[in-house]
Amino acid sequence: MAWMNPSSPQQHRMQDMLISYFWSGDVIRGRCVSDIVLSGTVDVPVPPTRLLADWQREISSHMILEPGDVEVMPLARARARWPDYTRCVQAVSDWTCAPGLPDVLASSDVALMACRGARYHHDGGQYGGAAFCNLFLSEDRGLDLHFPSTGHRIPLTRGTVVIFDTGQPHGVIQRGSSGFNAAEFAPDRDCIQIFLTWELPIEDPHVGHALKVDFDVAPSTSLQLDSEQVLLNGTPVIVCPDSGRWCRAD
Template sequence: MSLTPPPRAIEDCLTSHFRSGDRIRSRSVSDTVLSAVLDVPVPPPRIVADWDREIASRLFLDPGDVEPMPLARTRARWQDYPRCVQAMREWTHALGLPGILDGSEMALMACRGARYHHDGAHYGDKAFCNLFLSEDKGLDVHFPAMGRRIPLTRGTALIFDTGQPHGVVRRGGDAFDMADFASGRDATQLFLSWELPVEDADLGSALGIVFDLISRLSPLPASADEEGILLNGEPALVCPDSGLWRR
């Protein structure tokens, strides 16, 4: 006779608390990252030069900064830009997520590395979907809690939980070091980004997210009525240098 093991205590898990309509819902934080390297066109030199001018004249990216870029200008000037979006549509369709991009706002982003962080405080109802457009510059997206890193190159596509700590660091590195992004080194990555709704049934299933966990807790933690990430039932922060959780 086999016995079903008891469910893992909710307090031993990460939980995300997010606003859904007029109430706060709770959910698990996914440890699944969907990734692929897609065949996308090389940005022409004039587009890369336009990006470089924008970064140098307006963004002034410091190490660790992640900032939005003018998408409309790139869309208008890059003839092959629609191929990038189509590649993402085909990939997400193959994942069993047909049409998931249609209702999601798209942005063009630039980063010069990224300090470790999570985005669960403001985007707990979302998963991030990114397509990197720059060439390989020796950088990884690193998910330290999962021990997973994904090399960034042109065509790298990702879908991941906003509550999962992540950073952009030197290839193979396990800490964010400003020296890796010193002035004079080309370490800027451009990427398209979509915010996908985790309450979409297909997306929630693909990421293995379980909803309304907190309703099983008795008593409820005082922070259960606030948006954010809880670790062992208490609000937690991510160390920006190591990506480790801290209270």
């Protein structure tokens, strides 16, 4: 397995050759992977005690949330116990207006997620046609959302909101750590983060402009592919779950 380090002096050139191929209708379309990460903090209330207890029961009784895992939580049930849900969504919607994304949340799929940290990964193999917008709902657990290829490191607190390209490697790691270490997310540690995530369509003109995404790059390669994937300098790549570095898929 050959390592490919995007933090080298050739980072910019290599980033330019990082291409996400995604389904657009019934054809594969290629686009650059944006290194822009938009982040901020919005004012959202503490989830009610009843809801927090329900989340705890769900995680302890119905899920196997190992260190580094990211899993879906039941959103419909949460909304029934969450009088401030609409307020949370509105806070994020208002925040997205600043980078020029008016009303984009209203037409985007949303899910409720839980993670016990997160191993480094990218989501371009399944969500190449989207950018993610995440609103973190838990208190500060001493964790950061880390993008190793770009250097962005965002402390996670209640109200942290982030928009980023799904093809960009990312992980949730211990603050002060240089990578993901499962031992830092032991079951006796309070290190679970709950967050809402929206899939913003990357082909939406506002989303593409905000992230400065170039489309229809390497069109000849697009014609040869039959699945969503990320290529670095024309080579299929995966992400090392511990370091976040790219490595050849073979």
